[in-house]
Amino acid sequence: MHAQILTAARRPLAAAELPAPRPGPQQLLIAVRACAVCRTDLHVVDGELADPKLPLVLGHEIIGTVVEKGAAADRFAIGDRVGVPWLGWTCGVCDYCRSGQENLCDRARFTGYQIDGGYAELTVADQRFCFTIDSHYGDVEAAPLMCAGLIGYRTLRMAGDAQRLGIYGFGAAAHIVAQVARHQGRRLFAFTRPGDAAAQEFARSLGAEWAGDSTTPPPEPLDAALIFAPVGSLVPAALAATKKGGTVVCGGIHMSDIPSFPYRILWEERVLRSVANLTRRDAEEFLALAPEAGVRTETTTYPLDRANEALGDLRSGALKGAAVLVP
Numbered sequence: 001m002h003a004q005i006l007t008a009a010r011r012p013l014a015a016a017e018l019p020a021p022r023p024g025p026q027q028l029l030i031a032v033r034a035c036a037v038c039r040t041d042l043h044v045v046d047g048e049l050a051d052p053k054l055p056l057v058l059g060h061e062i063i064g065t066v067v068e069k070g071a072a073a074d075r076f077a078i079g080d081r082v083g084v085p086w087l088g089w090t091c092g093v094c095d096y097c098r099s100g101q102e103n104l105c106d107r108a109r110f111t112g113y114q115i116d117g118g119y120a121e122l123t124v125a126d127q128r129f130c131f132t133i134d135s136h137y138g139d140v141e142a143a144p145l146m147c148a149g150l151i152g153y154r155t156l157r158m159a160g161d162a163q164r165l166g167i168y169g170f171g172a173a174a175h176i177v178a179q180v181a182r183h184q185g186r187r188l189f190a191f192t193r194p195g196d197a198a199a200q201e202f203a204r205s206l207g208a209e210w211a212g213d214s215t216t217p218p219p220e221p222l223d224a225a226l227i228f229a230p231v232g233s234l235v236p237a238a239l240a241a242t243k244k245g246g247t248v249v250c251g252g253i254h255m256s257d258i259p260s261f262p263y264r265i266l267w268e269e270r271v272l273r274s275v276a277n278l279t280r281r282d283a284e285e286f287l288a289l290a291p292e293a294g295v296r297t298e299t300t301t302y303p304l305d306r307a308n309e310a311l312g313d314l315r316s317g318a319l320k321g322a323a324v325l326v327p
């Protein structure tokens with residue numbers, strides 16, 4: 001099968017011809033129909049996440065069709081369409097797994113990082129971590145739901161019932177979260193790279209009542225802020241924009257260092273927290289909510305062999321919504 005592989009950090013992906021993977025007892029062999037490109041993929045390529053499997057097939061926002069099943073795989077039938085997320089396997093027995101926090105499992109394994117992912121024609125995935133995708137969505141349109149959507153949704157959940165919601169970094173996750181937040185009746189304030197008029201216009205088109213530079217304070221204090229851009233200096237900016245008792249949630253897996261800041265912008269019971277990975281419960285909830293909330297995704301498609309170009313466009317901030325690879 002054709003695949004794009006990472007052979008070492010800080011190198012472009014290389015085209016490769018790999019043997020078709022074989023499904024283990026609990027696994028599905030999946031013909032990849034679409035795989036979205038996530039900011040996390042860039043962090044892996046850039047060597048910012050430790051010890052990836054190498055060589056590695058990146059990609060953890062996979063939509064595909066089941067073409068073969070392992071001996072114990074009984075949740076799906078041949079021909080079913082499934083989605084494969086970042087959470088690829090958990091141990092089921094550690095304290096985290098047993099307390100509803102499998103996202104923090106001590107032995108968790110992640111798709112497109114420790115397990116080969118979807119930048120390929122075929123992939124295998126554990127059936128227990130695969131999901132049915134609503135027929136409302138085409139393959140390309142559904143792909144960004146699998147991480148930008150799922151982890152974006154978990155990030156939004158951590159904001160509680162905040163009404164005035166700030167979103168820092170208006171990329172793939174934000175454009176989905178914005179639609180869910182508006183569906184829930186929240187007020188939306190979007191912060192972009194300074195001067196990025198196109199991203200600000202995009203945010204307004206998705207229901208933001210205000211959109212501006214990340215260096216500019218919002219017109220009123222925020223009840224909560226979500227940070228999706230991997231930029232540590234946004235943490236003090238978001239804390240300063242958030243009201244007493246409000247929450248700032250960091251939704252990414254990696255961020256540049258956070259500069260020191262005066263205690264007074266955290267004081268008055270502001271909460272600063274991160275979000276890590278997802279649970280299967282997040283996925284079930286969000287994949288049911290997305291069609292009900294009328295969530296649509298904005299995508300730019302690239303043939304699989306142009307994966308490096310897709311990563312480059314994501315890095316430069318040129319994309320509106322999500323990049324999706326199609327084998």
Ligand SMILES: [Zn+2]
Pocket residue numbers: 090091092093094095096097102105106107108
């Ligand atoms: Zn565990």
Ligand SMILES: [Zn+2]
Pocket residue numbers: 038039040041060086147148
């Ligand atoms: Zn991701």
